[in-house]
Amino acid sequence: MSHFEVEFADHQWLQARVRQLIEDSESELDPEESLILYGLDSLRVMRFAADLKEHNIHVSFEDLIKKPTLASWRELIASRQGRT
Numbered sequence: 001m002s003h004f005e006v007e008f009a010d011h012q013w014l015q016a017r018v019r020q021l022i023e024d025s026e027s028e029l030d031p032e033e034s035l036i037l038y039g040l041d042s043l044r045v046m047r048f049a050a051d052l053k054e055h056n057i058h059v060s061f062e063d064l065i066k067k068p069t070l071a072s073w074r075e076l077i078a079s080r081q082g083r084t
Contacts, residue, residue, distance in 0.1 A: 014074050021048060031070040040068060057081055 011031070018035060019025050021044040029038060042061075045068065049061045057080050064073060 011070070011074060014070055014077070017048070018070060018073075029070055031074075033069060035068040035070070052077065052080075 015029055018029060018038075018040070019027070022035070022039045024038065027038065029035070042065070045064050046061050049059055049064055052059050057077055059076055059080050063076060066072075
């Protein structure tokens, strides 16, 4: 597994990326709280899924929206890294 792949499952990277998506650089995000409550919407989830696919991490919008929490996404991304 390369450094690049490890980076995607890293809690700090994921939290920073989600902060970008919800346009909030200051809030501490609860890993178990729904990201919808922080203002994440379906268009941003689709954008995130597309970003991940560009890096060969195949996660669909449906996969992400089923349980939109940092903890779930970190686990999902880690399980999909490197799959083609």
